[in-house]
Amino acid sequence: MSTMTSTGSTGGPASAESAIPQAGRGRGLRLSGMNWLVWRQHRAAYWTLLAAAAITVAVMIHQRQQMMLYLDEYGSIDGLKLGWEEKFDQGPLRTAGQLLGYAPLLIGVFLGAPLLAGDLESGTAKLVNAQSTSRVRWLATKLGVTALVVAVSTAAASAVFTWWWSPVKSSSYVLDWSDGLAFDSSGPVPVALALLTVVGGITIGMLLRRTLLSMVVTLGFAVAVQMVWSHFRMALGDVVTVTTGNGVGDDSFPNLPDNAHVMDQSYLTASGDLIGWGSCNEATDKAATACLEKAQVVGWHIDYIPVSQMSAMQWLGSSILLALTAGIAAFVILWGRKRLV
Template identity: 80%
Template sequence: MSTMTNTDSTGNGSALSDSARTEAGRARGLRLSGMNWLVWRQHRAAYWTLLAATLITVAVIVYQRQQVIAYLDGYGYPRLKSGWEEKFDRGPLDWAAQMLGLLPVLIGVFLGGPLLAGDLETGTAKLVNAQSASRVRWLATKLGMTALVVVVCTAALAAAYTWWWSPVKSSSYVLEWADPAAFDSSGPVPVALSLLTLVGGVAIGMLLRRTLLSMVVTLGFAVVVQMVWSHFRMSLGNIVTVTTHNGVGDNTFPHVPDTAHEMDQSYLTASGDLVGWGSCAEQTSEKATNACLDKAQVVGWSVDYIPMSQMSSMQWLGSSILLALTAGIAVFVILWGRKRLV
């Protein structure tokens, strides 16, 4: 009798124990553990700040987009009537674009620069190195988790801004697509620029080992990246050239799409050579100007432009180059840190 009771009791206890272990395992599966938990807890203030700022900004953009649509509905959106641009307030779009343009710099300085420099300066890196986890795993977790948070936030902001701008994207009055405010704030570009400055800041912090100094140098690095990117951005497109042979008087300028970004315009000579359009501008009279044009044998115009249809391909091509540079720096951080970090 007692044996049966014990058997039943043991069986029930075993079943309950298995059930409890299963539930506990599920609960643990929903939480970070090990190195992931350590990295998140160490940098949770920066992560949560970035995530919260992103959430608030996206909410503001959603509201602003509703305001834009409400205004455009009065002009027959999506087929807009003429005159809608006169009272359209482009200020919020400009302001948001400027803020998004600063985002890669802020991420590099305040998140990338101190990421490893702080641990190396305070000695935390030596403590972690004394544990069972390898340096490579520690570096990979720090880079991976931080990059994931940055990608989620910047992708959300870029998608929201692109969605906000899309109803008036075809109007150069609001924002010209080739302008840095529009080109660098939409599509994949904000993500790629932010990752490059982030990983570049991490590499700088690893080499300098001082938090404040790393942040200052990272600021310079981020500014240089922005300047170089601005210089080469338009070279990512395929230039379209149109010419005329009807002289350079009234109504002779070649047709260029309204949304196209004009790269250059020149006079076309009879021999096919190009002459700068300002070469005869210094003449004091129309007669002298015509004489100058006749002397150069100018027969028409030549205009180089990039159509708006290339914007998306240019953004993805440029982003792939930036991401390739980011990957190269990340590999350097892992290889250098594996042997020389501490």
């Protein structure tokens, strides 16, 4: 804010932007114009995010090296031998998944919400409006630079987490791929969730014009996004159905791919009807057998999604999230063009 004020006071409105490239010369990033101004104004938040991402990446690389030293004793990624799961420490992977899951929420609250709300609350937006630069360019630069920093930071962390988890991805013992700890922390999903949350926070700040209030509302928005996404993510997959007709006794359950996510598990009757698999779980084996015979149960009916669909599901879901983000960003530009100050 102080930078913007001093820039505007050295000359007239026409000279404000021309002074910015001069001030930006010799900087490490070699930015100029509005890009330099936005970076300088929010450089503390940007550098904090980039530094946090760099530290996270370094720690995950170290943890993967430790994991590979352990897996080398059991055949490494070329084919793990039985028993490798017994002493495997899944804590670091789960902790990393939790931290990456919180990242969109924290980025939205502490970077997105104050981005415009702070300028509107302090009057800096009015100063910018008095300069030769248009509101659209100012808003587009704010959104663009912030989105770039967020995308680079979250993409780096997500790529390393995916690389770390990949040798044990097929085992549900380490992480269930359908759970948020794995699904929302790998691939393109962290980037899409972070961008949606941060752009949503920017929009909330623009509308409410109060920093603290915007941060509180953005927190609620981020939690709501996570809740809706958690209920929606499995709907992105194509359900595979397998049925059997050799009864439901020992060794009759169909063989499913490793780490497959079971959507539904039912008994199949002779007439082709389905009944819940828990409907015959009586107190005694004799009663359960009688129940199965009475219902004429002949086998299993299983609906599942294999782990092989995970990548396609992540990209499809991320595309939807990014489309929503683009729509919100367009709203910010259109609204701010006439109603920002």
